[in-house]
Amino acid sequence: MNVVIVGLGEMGASLACDLRKNPQIKLIGVDRDVASLAYARKTSLVDQTSQDLAEVATQADLIILATPVESIEQMIEQLGQLDLKTTVIITDAGSTKRAIMAQAQQFLLPKGITFIGGHAMAGSHLAGVQAAQMGMYRHAPYFLMPADEQAASRVDNLKVILAPTGANFITMSVDEHDDLMAVVSDNPHVIAFALMNSSVNDLGKSQDFGQYVAGGFKDMTRIAASDPQLWSDILLSNQGAILNNLTSFRQALDQFQRAIEDSDEETLLQLISRAQISRQNLLIKRENND
Numbered sequence: 077m078n079v080v081i082v083g084l085g086e087m088g089a090s091l092a093c094d095l096r097k098n099p100q101i102k103l104i105g106v107d108r109d110v111a112s113l114a115y116a117r118k119t120s121l122v123d124q125t126s127q128d129l130a131e132v133a134t135q136a137d138l139i140i141l142a143t144p145v146e147s148i149e150q151m152i153e154q155l156g157q158l159d160l161k162t163t164v165i166i167t168d169a170g171s172t173k174r175a176i177m178a179q180a181q182q183f184l185l186p187k188g189i190t191f192i193g194g195h196a197m198a199g200s201h202l203a204g205v206q207a208a209q210m211g212m213y214r215h216a217p218y219f220l221m222p223a224d225e226q227a228a229s230r231v232d233n234l235k236v237i238l239a240p241t242g243a244n245f246i247t248m249s250v251d252e253h254d255d256l257m258a259v260v261s262d263n264p265h266v267i268a269f270a271l272m273n274s275s276v277n278d279l280g281k282s283q284d285f286g287q288y289v290a291g292g293f294k295d296m297t298r299i300a301a302s303d304p305q306l307w308s309d310i311l312l313s314n315q316g317a318i319l320n321n322l323t324s325f326r327q328a329l330d331q332f333q334r335a336i337e338d339s340d341e342e343t344l345l346q347l348i349s350r351a352q353i354s355r356q357n358l359l360i361k362r363e364n365n366d
């Protein structure tokens with residue numbers, strides 16, 4: 077079986093590490109970055125590399141698009157114009173799904189090509205092939221969103237191929253997924269970026285005040301070190317849901333501002349207790365979640 081992974085960055089290369097466990101898979105890595113391809117060859121992460129998706133896509137049984145969201149959208153259009161195997165499954169790693177599924181609807185479904193949107197709640201603020209880790213997907217919620225009935229009938233085939241990841245596969249509607257991501261992933265990043273910027277505005281360079289921070293600031297801002305292009309793509313592909321949740325976040329922030337301004341201890345205790353209990357319950361529900 078020929079599996080083409082486009083984007084040998086943190087997510088794509090980590091997937092390659094796991095799929096390597098299946099000797100029946102020939103892994104073909106595609107990336108625009110020559111150094112990443114050279115690294116992948118040197119470490120035997122993949123069997124073959126190419127800078128050109130069109131050159132290798134026609135031999136693929138499975139194509140995994142693991143580049144930033146906007147380039148996934150562009151590649152779906154490109155793939156719709158190629159003479160792919162009729163049995164090919166195309167999936168992706170994009171963090172948001174509405175725009176990607178719309179592209180699949182427009183460019184792949186009319187040609188009878190199977191598209192199953194994918195998104196794993198794994199990864200980190202790091203980027204690039206050297207951030208790859210075997211086992212990164214283990215126990216992670218991994219959303220699979222078939223684009224139509226035909227794709228739905230092949231979700232189990234995809235699960236079998238992706239089984240070496242040890243991920244916890246879940247199906248969910250695209251709208252539900254993106255609305256959820258706005259709250260649990262996208263806005264936490266927006267807030268971390270904003271917190272980092274406001275801290276620098278107030279304190280000056282982070283190189284200078286970094287020596288005084290401890291766990292609180294580190295925990296809150298780790299994800300502010302994430303890749304700008306990757307996150308700009310994600311945020312602009314989920315605008316409506318992100319803006320809705322930002323409004324509700326601003327209201328929650330205002331409650332704190334008012335209680336602090338008014339020296340209102342009772343309200344502060346209520347607000348913090350509610351958050352504390354919710355955070356403790358979050359720990360109970362998710363294994364290995366710190």
Ligand SMILES: NC(=O)c1ccc[n+]([C@@H]2O[C@H](COP(=O)([O-])OP(=O)(O)OC[C@H]3O[C@@H](n4cnc5c(N)ncnc54)[C@H](O)[C@@H]3O)[C@@H](O)[C@H]2O)c1
Binds near residue numbers: 083088171197201202
């Ligand atoms: N990092 C995370 O925590 C995380 C988690 C889940 C999903 N995702 C999603 O997975 C995808 C990949 O993220 P990542 O963290 O692996 O990013 P990354 O920056 O580590 O890797 C992206 C790779 O894609 C390559 N690339 C970019 N544009 C390309 C193009 N047009 N053609 C060919 N190669 C191209 C880059 O050279 C790089 O090697 C994104 O869609 C992201 O939203 C990321």
Ligand SMILES: O=C(O)C(=O)C[C@]1(C(=O)O)C=C[C@H](O)C=C1
Binds near residue numbers: 201202
């Ligand atoms: O742990 C991190 O650094 C992450 O940002 C991982 C994270 C997230 O939890 O928001 C980032 C993007 C997603 O698509 C999935 C996971």
